[in-house]
Amino acid sequence: MTQAYPPVLKLTRISRSFGKVKAVNNVSLQIDRGEVIGLTGENGAGKSTLLKILAGIERPDEGTMEINGKVANFRSPNDAFKAGVGVVHQEQSLFTNLSVAENIEQQNQSRMGLERFGFQNWKRINADAAAVLKKIGVNLDPKARVGDLSFVDRQMVEIARAVCVEPGGDGTPLIILDEPTAVLEQAEVEVLEREILKLKKFASVIFVSHRLDEVLRICDRVLVMRHGVLTSDRSTEGVTKDELFKAMVDDAPTVSTHARSSRPIELKPAIEVQGLTMKGKFRDISFAAYPGRITALVGTNGSGRGRIMRALFGAEEFDGGTIEVAGKPVHNWSIRKAVAAGLAYVPAERKVEGMIGGYSGTRNIALVHPGEAARGQILRPGKMAETAQSWFDRLDVNPNNIKQPLDQFSGGNQQKVVLAKWLNSSDLKVLMLDHPLRGLDVGVSQAVNAEIRKACDHGTAVILIPDTIEEALEMADEIIVLRDGQLSARHDLSVASDLAIKEIVAEMV
Amino acid sequence: MTENTAQSSAFTAKKASGGDMAFLTKLREFSAWHTVAPPLVFFAMLLVVGVFNSNYLGPLGISIATASAAPILLVALGQSMVLNIGSIDLSNAAISLVGAILLAMTIPAFGVGAMIAVLALLTVIGAINGLILAYTHVPSFALTLGTLGILQTTALVVSGSETIYLSENRELVTTLYSAKLFYIPLTFWMGVVVAVAYWVLLRLTRVGQNMTAVGKNESGAILSAIPTKWVKVIAFAISGFTGGLAGIAIVAQAGSASASGLGSALLLPGIAAALVGGTSISGGLTNPLNVVFGALTVAFVPIAIQAIGFNAAAQSLVYGIFIIAVVTLTTTRTRGLVIK
Amino acid sequence: QAKIEHPEGFNPDEWVIVASVINTTNPYMISNIEGAEAMARATGIDLEIVNSNNSSQTSISSILAILASGKKPIMFVNTVASSDAPPIVDAVKQAGGYVTIWWNKPDEFKPQHIGDNFVAFQKHTGVDSGRCGAQALADALGGKGNVILLPGVQDSTTSKTRVAGFKAEINENYPEITILEERPSNWDPQLGARNAKDLIVKYGDQINGVWSADDGMQIGAMQSFENAGMLDKVKFSSDGLYPKTLEDIISGRGDNAIVGETFHRGYMASAIGLYTAYLAASGQIVPSELEDNKRESFFKLSCVTPANYEQYLQYDEPGAPDAFVERLIETGPWDTEPVPLIGGGVEVLPES
Amino acid sequence: MRNLSIKNLSGPTGILAALVVLIVLFSLLNPRFASVENLQNVLFQVSVPLIIVVGTSLVIQMGSIDLSVEGVMGAAGMAWILLSPNTRLEGDIGVWAWFVALGLGLVLGLITGAIYAKLKVPSFVVSLGTWYVGLGIAILLYGNALLPSLTSEALARWPTQLTLGLPNCFWLAAVILAAGVFVSHYTKFGRGLMAIGNNEPIARSNGMPVDRYKIAAFAIAGTLCGLAGILATMQLGSGSPDIGFGQLFVVIPAAVIGGTALSGGEGGVIRSAIGVFLLIILNNGLVLAGVDPDYQSGVFGMILLIAVIAVAWPQRGRLKVAK
Numbered sequence A: 001m002t003q004a005y006p007p008v009l010k011l012t013r014i015s016r017s018f019g020k021v022k023a024v025n026n027v028s029l030q031i032d033r034g035e036v037i038g039l040t041g042e043n044g045a046g047k048s049t050l051l052k053i054l055a056g057i058e059r060p061d062e063g064t065m066e067i068n069g070k071v072a073n074f075r076s077p078n079d080a081f082k083a084g085v086g087v088v089h090q091e092q093s094l095f096t097n098l099s100v101a102e103n104i105e106q107q108n109q110s111r112m113g114l115e116r117f118g119f120q121n122w123k124r125i126n127a128d129a130a131a132v133l134k135k136i137g138v139n140l141d142p143k144a145r146v147g148d149l150s151f152v153d154r155q156m157v158e159i160a161r162a163v164c165v166e167p168g169g170d171g172t173p174l175i176i177l178d179e180p181t182a183v184l185e186q187a188e189v190e191v192l193e194r195e196i197l198k199l200k201k202f203a204s205v206i207f208v209s210h211r212l213d214e215v216l217r218i219c220d221r222v223l224v225m226r227h228g229v230l231t232s233d234r235s236t237e238g239v240t241k242d243e244l245f246k247a248m249v250d251d252a253p254t255v256s257t258h259a260r261s262s263r264p265i266e267l268k269p270a271i272e273v274q275g276l277t278m279k280g281k282f283r284d285i286s287f288a289a290y291p292g293r294i295t296a297l298v299g300t301n302g303s304g305r306g307r308i309m310r311a312l313f314g315a316e317e318f319d320g321g322t323i324e325v326a327g328k329p330v331h332n333w334s335i336r337k338a339v340a341a342g343l344a345y346v347p348a349e350r351k352v353e354g355m356i357g358g359y360s361g362t363r364n365i366a367l368v369h370p371g372e373a374a375r376g377q378i379l380r381p382g383k384m385a386e387t388a389q390s391w392f393d394r395l396d397v398n399p400n401n402i403k404q405p406l407d408q409f410s411g412g413n414q415q416k417v418v419l420a421k422w423l424n425s426s427d428l429k430v431l432m433l434d435h436p437l438r439g440l441d442v443g444v445s446q447a448v449n450a451e452i453r454k455a456c457d458h459g460t461a462v463i464l465i466p467d468t469i470e471e472a473l474e475m476a477d478e479i480i481v482l483r484d485g486q487l488s489a490r491h492d493l494s495v496a497s498d499l500a501i502k503e504i505v506a507e508m509v
Numbered sequence B: 001m002t003e004n005t006a007q008s009s010a011f012t013a014k015k016a017s018g019g020d021m022a023f024l025t026k027l028r029e030f031s032a033w034h035t036v037a038p039p040l041v042f043f044a045m046l047l048v049v050g051v052f053n054s055n056y057l058g059p060l061g062i063s064i065a066t067a068s069a070a071p072i073l074l075v076a077l078g079q080s081m082v083l084n085i086g087s088i089d090l091s092n093a094a095i096s097l098v099g100a101i102l103l104a105m106t107i108p109a110f111g112v113g114a115m116i117a118v119l120a121l122l123t124v125i126g127a128i129n130g131l132i133l134a135y136t137h138v139p140s141f142a143l144t145l146g147t148l149g150i151l152q153t154t155a156l157v158v159s160g161s162e163t164i165y166l167s168e169n170r171e172l173v174t175t176l177y178s179a180k181l182f183y184i185p186l187t188f189w190m191g192v193v194v195a196v197a198y199w200v201l202l203r204l205t206r207v208g209q210n211m212t213a214v215g216k217n218e219s220g221a222i223l224s225a226i227p228t229k230w231v232k233v234i235a236f237a238i239s240g241f242t243g244g245l246a247g248i249a250i251v252a253q254a255g256s257a258s259a260s261g262l263g264s265a266l267l268l269p270g271i272a273a274a275l276v277g278g279t280s281i282s283g284g285l286t287n288p289l290n291v292v293f294g295a296l297t298v299a300f301v302p303i304a305i306q307a308i309g310f311n312a313a314a315q316s317l318v319y320g321i322f323i324i325a326v327v328t329l330t331t332t333r334t335r336g337l338v339i340k
Numbered sequence C: 001q002a003k004i005e006h007p008e009g010f011n012p013d014e015w016v017i018v019a020s021v022i023n024t025t026n027p028y029m030i031s032n033i034e035g036a037e038a039m040a041r042a043t044g045i046d047l048e049i050v051n052s053n054n055s056s057q058t059s060i061s062s063i064l065a066i067l068a069s070g071k072k073p074i075m076f077v078n079t080v081a082s083s084d085a086p087p088i089v090d091a092v093k094q095a096g097g098y099v100t101i102w103w104n105k106p107d108e109f110k111p112q113h114i115g116d117n118f119v120a121f122q123k124h125t126g127v128d129s130g131r132c133g134a135q136a137l138a139d140a141l142g143g144k145g146n147v148i149l150l151p152g153v154q155d156s157t158t159s160k161t162r163v164a165g166f167k168a169e170i171n172e173n174y175p176e177i178t179i180l181e182e183r184p185s186n187w188d189p190q191l192g193a194r195n196a197k198d199l200i201v202k203y204g205d206q207i208n209g210v211w212s213a214d215d216g217m218q219i220g221a222m223q224s225f226e227n228a229g230m231l232d233k234v235k236f237s238s239d240g241l242y243p244k245t246l247e248d249i250i251s252g253r254g255d256n257a258i259v260g261e262t263f264h265r266g267y268m269a270s271a272i273g274l275y276t277a278y279l280a281a282s283g284q285i286v287p288s289e290l291e292d293n294k295r296e297s298f299f300k301l302s303c304v305t306p307a308n309y310e311q312y313l314q315y316d317e318p319g320a321p322d323a324f325v326e327r328l329i330e331t332g333p334w335d336t337e338p339v340p341l342i343g344g345g346v347e348v349l350p351e352s
Numbered sequence D: 001m002r003n004l005s006i007k008n009l010s011g012p013t014g015i016l017a018a019l020v021v022l023i024v025l026f027s028l029l030n031p032r033f034a035s036v037e038n039l040q041n042v043l044f045q046v047s048v049p050l051i052i053v054v055g056t057s058l059v060i061q062m063g064s065i066d067l068s069v070e071g072v073m074g075a076a077g078m079a080w081i082l083l084s085p086n087t088r089l090e091g092d093i094g095v096w097a098w099f100v101a102l103g104l105g106l107v108l109g110l111i112t113g114a115i116y117a118k119l120k121v122p123s124f125v126v127s128l129g130t131w132y133v134g135l136g137i138a139i140l141l142y143g144n145a146l147l148p149s150l151t152s153e154a155l156a157r158w159p160t161q162l163t164l165g166l167p168n169c170f171w172l173a174a175v176i177l178a179a180g181v182f183v184s185h186y187t188k189f190g191r192g193l194m195a196i197g198n199n200e201p202i203a204r205s206n207g208m209p210v211d212r213y214k215i216a217a218f219a220i221a222g223t224l225c226g227l228a229g230i231l232a233t234m235q236l237g238s239g240s241p242d243i244g245f246g247q248l249f250v251v252i253p254a255a256v257i258g259g260t261a262l263s264g265g266e267g268g269v270i271r272s273a274i275g276v277f278l279l280i281i282l283n284n285g286l287v288l289a290g291v292d293p294d295y296q297s298g299v300f301g302m303i304l305l306i307a308v309i310a311v312a313w314p315q316r317g318r319l320k321v322a323k
C-alpha cells in the first residue's frame, strides 16, 4: 500500500441511532487505495447502517467522514455517488419496470452531458451500460426489463450500477457491496470474487458477508461489528474463523454436528414425485422425501430447484408427472390443498413472499396455523400473544417484541418468525425451504438449522434448497443434484461416507 | 399498491426526521395521531361552527350532522372494507341507489321481508364483483366501473325512470330516520353498529385478519395459503351488503327513491369519508370506527359552509378548501407507508 | 320598489326567507335567486340562498343547516329530484316554517296530506311546454319533416312531461312529422352538442328539426349544427327563452333557426312560491282552506315565436323582478300576468 | 419476482384488438359509422379527452391520481372566454386570455402537487379538493351575468375547420400527445415518473428529486386540463363552469383500460390514448347503433367489462396479484 495518496475513506467517531438502538456506535476506521475490506457481524450489528451512512442515505448523528482526503457530509445519495461511492444494497434496489441500461445509468447520467435538459440519449445509455456490463464480465441485454431477470442477474445489474462511479480528480472509487453473495450460488460467487479482485485495480472495496471463509479468501483486511461497535480490525493473514466468531458474538457458537437419522428408508415417503415436468423449466423429476430426513436440492441458479419446490407446494402449475402425499396421488393441486395436507414452504424472497411485512409477529404467526389462538373463525388475542411470545422466546427473536411490525426486524429475525409461522402447525408433514439462510449471520443460521432439525426429529420430511454445498453436506441426509432442469445425480449421505464438494459441482455444471 | 418493505421504512424514516414541515414531522412521529385525528377534526369543526351559531353545540348540531352523514357513512364503511384489501369499489354507491329503488318498490307489499330480500340480492351483486375480480384478475377499478354502468341502467329501468314513492308501510322505514336515540337518527346508529361489527371482524376474526393481510402483501398472503379469492369475494359482498343498508338509509330519509335522486352522488363522498377516516387508499390499513368520524366530517362540511353563511356562489370553492384542510390534518402518515 | 305591510302580530325578525336552487350558474336558477331577492326586499326579511350544487344530499343538509339557525323559514325550493321533497318538507314542518316546492315532487306526496306547513306545490306544466315546441317546430316545417328530440335527465318529471306533450301534439295534429330519435342529454349543453353531432352523422340532412327540453341543451345542439354547416337548413324549438336564445331569435341566427320557445321566468316562480308561503306564514291564508288547485298548481306559460317575442322583452328589463313582485302583491299569487294560475292537480300525461 | 410483479394488465395489442373488434361491429350495425363524417366527428370528440389523458397518465404512471380535471377545465375555460371576445362585451384581452387561462390551470396543478408531495396527503383527496376549488373559481368568475358566448367567428370555428382532412382540434391534441410521448420516453423526468411509480423509496434513495417530479407532473396535468377547458369552450361556443362535465370518467377509465396500472410504473401515454378512442367510439357507436338511451350506460358497462376481462384473461396465474 503506497501512502502517497490520502486514504480513500477515513471515518472518525461515527455514530447513528434509531430511537434507543445505537445502530452504529462511535466507529473510526481508514481504508487505503486498492484495499478490499471485509465487514462482518451478527444480524443487526449495524453493518448496513454504517454503509448507508457512507452512501449518503442515512446521516451520522456524530463523527466526521473523509473521502479521498476531502471531508464529506453527504446530503443525498447523489452526493455520495459523485464523490465516488458506489453501493450494492442488501435489499435489491432496482426499478423492475425499467430496462437494465436505465437502471445502471440511473444515477450517473451526468456523464452524458445532456443532463441540463434531462434528455434521454438511448443510444448512449445502452452503449454505456453495455460497456459497464462487459467491464464486469456479465453478458446481459441492456434493453431487457429488469423485472424479467432472475434474482442473480438482477444482482449483477446492481453491481454494474455501483461500478459506474467516477470520483473527481485522481480520487479512488469506493465500491460497497452489502452481502452481494447472499443470493448467489457457488458458481456465481466465484465469478463475483474474480470481479472484486479486478475492482482492486482501480478501486477500494468494502465487502459485507456472513460467510467467513469467503471474507478470509478475498479480503486484505476484515472488520467485525457487534451491537454497532467496531470490535475487530485486522489483516486477514493469520486470522482464524474462531477469532472472528469471538469478536462477533459474546459467546462463540457451539458448532453442533448433526447426528444423521438412521431411520430405515423403507419408511413410507411423506411426499413423492414421479416424472414431474414443467415445460422449459424442468422435466422428468422423480424423488421422494421421507419423514425425519432432510433432502437437499442442489444445482446452479436456474437449474429449476426453486420451481420444483414451488410446484410441489402448488404454487405453480406443472405440465406432467404425479405428486403423491402420504401415499395418495394429488389432483388439481393448489397451495391451499398442499397446506391442508401438511406441507409448508419458506420462500427465497422472504420480504415479498415469505411474510406480511406490515403485520406484527403475533399476526404473522397466527396467519396459517393459529391452532389454540383461534376457535373456528374467532381469534383469541390472549392466546395469539401467548403463542407468539413462546415462539419469540424459543427462537430468541430480537427485538423480543411480538407487537412490532415484522418489516422493522432484521432479516434473520424475520426468517425466525417465518419459520415459526409454519412450525406452529400441529402436524407438519413436509417442510420446504428455499435458501432459508439467505442473509443470515452465523448465529442465526445455527438457530434456524437447529429448528429445521428439530422439526425433522419430530417426523417432518424436510426439502431444502441450500445456499452452499457445505450447507447441504452439513444438513442433508440425501442430496439431489439438478442440472438445467434435470435430475443429474443423487447421494444418500447416510451411505456415502465422505462426499467431495468438487464432485457435486461437477454434477451441477 | 403499497411498497412497505423494511428498506422503504428505513428511507422514509430518514425522510421524516429530515422532514419538510416541523409540525407535520411531529404528527408523523406521533404515530397514534391518525387514530385520534378524525374525531378531533370533526369536533373542532363543530366547535368553529358553534361560534357562528351556538345551536350547533347543542343536540341540534349533532342530529343534523348525523342525519346527513348516515348514507355516506354506510357507503364509506363498505368502501373501506374493499380499500382494505387493496382494491376499490366504484359501484357500491350505485348498488345502494338500486337498493333504495328496489326497497321503495317492494316494501309497500312485503315490508321487512322486502328489506331482507333486497339486502340479500345486493350482497350477491357485490359478491359477483368479487368473483369476477378474483377469477379474471381485472383491476377492480376497471371492473367496478363496468358494473357501475350496468347498475345505473338497472336503476333507470327498474324504476321505469319514475320516482318511486312509498305509500304503504311508509313509517316502517321512515321511522328509522325520524326516530331518534340521543338526538341521533336510527339510520346513523345503524352505521355505528355496522362500524363496530366490521371493527370486530377485522381485528378478531381470521377472515378479517386475512383481508388485511391481502391488503398489506397479496403475494405473501397467497403463499401463506390464505384463500385470497374468498377474501376478495367476501370483501366485495360486504361492500354490496353495506351499500344495501345505505339504500335503506336513503329511503328512510326520502320516503321515496329515484335513479337521479338522493344517493345518486354518494361515490366520491364515500371514498373521501373512508380516507378522512384514516383508511389507506393503498390497502392494508383501515379502522371502521374512525370511518364514522370521517363520514361525519365529510357530511358536515357543506352544513358548516351554509351555517357560517358563505355566499352561495362561493360554496364550491370553500368546500374544496375544507376537504383539503381536513384531510391534511387526518391523513395517516405511518412510517414507511408510501403516500399515493 | 314594492313594500309589504305586515299584518298585526307578524314579526319579520322571527322569520327568514330561504330559496333553494339547484346551482348558481344556470340562467334559470340565477333568475330564481333574483326573484327571492326581490321578495326579501319587499318583505324586509333576511334572505338565505341554498346552493344544492346539483346534489340532493347537499340541498337537504344545507336546508337543515339553515333551520338550525332558530329562525322560522319561508321557503321556496327548486328540488334537485322529486325524492328530495318529502325530507325537506318534514324538516320545515318540524321547524314550524312554511314551504312551497317548485317543479319536482312525487305525485303521491300532496300538500293536502301534509298540512299547512307544506303550503303548495307549483309548476308550469311540461305538457304545454312540449306542445308549444311541437306546434312551432311543425308549423315552421310546414307540417312535414323529420325531427330529433333532446330530452333532459331521463327520470326528471319535468323532462318527461315536456317530451310527452311534444309527442302528443305531433301525434294528434301533425301526422307527417316523424320523430327520428330521442337522446336524453341531462340538461347538459355539451352532451346536447355531442348527441346532436352523433345524430347528424347518423341521419345527415334527413334532419329538419330539433326539439330540446330546455335551452341549455339547445345551445349545444345549435353549435353542433352550425359546425356541420346545417344551421340554416334546420329549425329549432325549446323551452325557457334564455337570454342567449333571445339574442339568437333577435339576430335571426342561422336563417331564423329558432322557431319556438316558451316563456316563463325563474324570478316569477320564486316570487310566487315565496309569496304564497309568506301569506301562509303571516296567517293571511290558511292553506288547508284553499281549493286543491291552489295547493297543487299549474301556472301559465306562454308560447313564444319570432313573431311575438317583443311583448316579453319587458320582463327582462332591469328591475323587472321588483316590478313583478309589486304586481304580485296587488293581484295575489294566483292572478299575476303573465303567469296566472291555470289549473292544478297531478299533471296527467296525454296518451301517445 | 417474475409472475408476482403486477404486470401491465392489458398489452396494447389486447386493447387494440378490442378497439378493432368494436369498430368492425359498429360498422356492421350502421354503415354510416365508418363514414368520413363520423371519423371527423369522433376525432372532434376525442380531442379534448386526449389532451387531458396525457397529463392523467403521467400522473398515474407515478402511482398517483388526479381527480381535479373537471374543476380545472371549468376554471380555465371560464377565465379564457371571459377574457376573449364574448357576448359580455368587456374584458377581451386577446391572446393574453390564453396565458391567464393556462396559468390558472398550471397554478391549480401546482397547488395539488405541492400539497400532495409536501404535506403527504393522498393525491386522491387533494385533487378531489382542487376539483371543487376550480369549479368554485369558475362559478365566481361566471357570477350571475348572462351566459358568455364567443363572438369571434374565427375562434368559434377554429376547432372544426379541417386541415388535411382532419379537424384542427384533433391536430392540437395530436401535437400534445406527441409531446407527451416524448416527455415520458425521452426525458429524465418522464423516466423518473415511471421509476417513482415502480418504487418510490428506491427512487428517493437514488437521490431522485421525487417531490419536484411529483409537483411537476401535477403542474403539467393542470396546464393540460386548462388547455382542454379552453378547447372545450371553443367547441361549445359558449362558456360554462361545467364545461368539463363527465371528462373525468372518460380519461381515468381510458388510462386504466389502456393498461396504465393505477399502482403506477406501468402503461403509458399512447396506451391511454387508445383507451380514450375505445371509450369515445363505444359511446358514439352505441348512439349510431340506436341503442335505447335507457340501456346505453348498461351496454357501455357490459362491453367495457368484456373488453377488460378479455384483455386480462391471458395474464391470469396462481401467484397473480389483482388489485
Ligand SMILES: Nc1ncnc2c1ncn2[C@@H]1O[C@H](COP(=O)(O)OP(=O)(O)OP(=O)(O)O)[C@@H](O)[C@H]1O
Pocket: A018, A021, A022, A023, A041, A042, A043, A044, A045, A046, A047, A048, A049, A050, A090, A408, A409, A410, A411, A412, A439, A441, B009, B010, B011, B013
Ligand atoms: N430505519 C431504521 N429504523 C429503526 N431501526 C433501524 C433502522 N435501520 C436499522 N435499524 C436497526 O439498527 C440495527 C442495525 O441494523 P443493520 O441493518 O445495520 O444491521 P446489519 O448489520 O446490516 O444486519 P444484517 O446482517 O441482517 O444486514 C438493527 O437493530 C436494526 O433493527
Ligand SMILES: Nc1ncnc2c1ncn2[C@@H]1O[C@H](COP(=O)(O)OP(=O)(O)OP(=O)(O)O)[C@@H](O)[C@H]1O
Pocket: A150, A151, A152, A300, A301, A302, A303, A304, A305, A306, A307, A308, A348, A349, A434, A465, D001, D002, D003, D004
Ligand atoms: N415464480 C417465481 N417468482 C419469483 N421468483 C422466482 C420464481 N421462480 C424462481 N424464482 C427465483 O428466481 C431465481 C431463478 O429462478 P429459476 O426458476 O430460473 O431458477 P430456480 O433454480 O428455480 O431458482 P433457484 O435459484 O432457487 O434454484 C431464483 O432465485 C428463484 O428463487
Ligand SMILES: [Mg+2]
Pocket: A047, A048, A049, A090, A178
Ligand atoms: Mg445489513
Ligand SMILES: [Mg+2]
Pocket: A306, A348, A434, A435, A465
Ligand atoms: Mg434460489
